[in-house]
Amino acid sequence: MEDQQIIELYWARSEQAIRESETKYGAFCLSIARNILAQEQDAEECVNDTWLRAWNAMPPQRPGILSAFFGKLTRNLSLDRWRYNRAAKRGGPQVETALEELGECIPAPGRPEDRLEERETAALISRFLREQPQLDRVLFLRRYWYLDSVAALAERFSMNENTVKSRLHRTRLRLKEVLLREGVAV
Structure with a gap:
C-alpha cells in the first residue's frame, strides 16, 4: 500500500x-x-x-x-x-558509546534560548552532512541516528572496524570545526 x-x-x-x-x-x-x-x-x-x-x-x-x-x-x-x-x-553500552562519541562535537542543551540555537545547529549539521562524501555521510547517519554498532557498519560496508572508527572520527572532527567556525559552542 x-x-x-x-x-x-x-x-x-x-x-x-x-x-x-x-x-x-x-x-x-x-x-x-x-x-x-x-x-x-x-x-x-x-x-x-x-x-x-x-x-x-x-x-x-x-x-x-x-x-x-x-x-x-x-x-x-x-x-x-x-x-x-x-x-x-x-541499559547496554552501545547507545551510550555512540552518544558519548557524538557529544564531543555537539553542544549540550540546557538554557531556554537553546531552542533557537538547536534549530540553527540542526541546519548547520544538515548542510555539513550534505557536503560530505556519500560513504562518510551514510556512516555518520547509520552510527548516530540509527545507532548501528561499529561492527555492524564494518560488515554492512565491507570495511575494517578500525577504518569505520577512523572515518567517523574524522567526520566528527570536521563537524566540530564547522560548528566552531560558525560560532556554536561545543
Missing part, C-alpha cells in the same frame, strides 16, 4: 492504518529499536508504541515522508526506554 493511502487511513481513523503500517514499516522500525535496546521485548513494545503515537499524531499531522516519521517516533521512544533502563541499571 502506498504511503499516502496509509496516511488517509489514519485520517479516516481506520484501524487498518496500524496493520498496514506494521506490514510496510514494522521491520524497519524494529531494526531501529533493536539497535538502541538490548531487550527484544523492549524493542517490540517501542514499535507498538510507535503505532499508537502515529495514531494520536494523525490528524492533525500529515507526514511528508512516512518512513522518516515512523523512524523518528521509534527512535525517540527507544531512546526514552533506553534512558529509563539505564537509570534502572539495565
Whole structure:
C-alpha cells in the first residue's frame, strides 16, 4: 500500500492504518529499536508504541515522508526506554558509546534560548552532512541516528572496524570545526 493511502487511513481513523503500517514499516522500525535496546521485548513494545503515537499524531499531522516519521517516533521512544533502563541499571553500552562519541562535537542543551540555537545547529549539521562524501555521510547517519554498532557498519560496508572508527572520527572532527567556525559552542 502506498504511503499516502496509509496516511488517509489514519485520517479516516481506520484501524487498518496500524496493520498496514506494521506490514510496510514494522521491520524497519524494529531494526531501529533493536539497535538502541538490548531487550527484544523492549524493542517490540517501542514499535507498538510507535503505532499508537502515529495514531494520536494523525490528524492533525500529515507526514511528508512516512518512513522518516515512523523512524523518528521509534527512535525517540527507544531512546526514552533506553534512558529509563539505564537509570534502572539495565541499559547496554552501545547507545551510550555512540552518544558519548557524538557529544564531543555537539553542544549540550540546557538554557531556554537553546531552542533557537538547536534549530540553527540542526541546519548547520544538515548542510555539513550534505557536503560530505556519500560513504562518510551514510556512516555518520547509520552510527548516530540509527545507532548501528561499529561492527555492524564494518560488515554492512565491507570495511575494517578500525577504518569505520577512523572515518567517523574524522567526520566528527570536521563537524566540530564547522560548528566552531560558525560560532556554536561545543
